[in-house]
């Protein structure tokens with residue numbers, strides 16, 4: 790049965806976010822990259838420097854970081870502080886990359902889901 794594209798995108802977002810929040814967590818405690826707040830990774834979010842609407846950087850590890858709800862939602866991502874966290878060079882690279890158009894096939898998305906499932910399992 791063919792999986793709907795929206796389901797693939799949702800599944801990839803979920804597994805990617807899990808991986809980002811857990812990979813640097815110590816005893817399951819993750820730290821917000823823009824304000825330093827620490828909390829259980831399940832209560833933290835995967836924040837994007839360039840918005841998720843840009844598919845070319847949506848699943849780029851260099852474009853994301855752990856954020857608390859306050860920074861990611863209430864403060865709309867704290868983009869300036871996020872750029873400071875990334876460093877100017879990387880921030881500029883992500884800005885340029887976010888403007889590129891990429892074509893991800895359903896099978897590309899499935900490959901990325903599998904890739905991040907494996908990375909999660911090896912943490």
Ligand SMILES: [Zn+2]
Nearest residue numbers: 821824857860
């Ligand atoms: Zn924060």
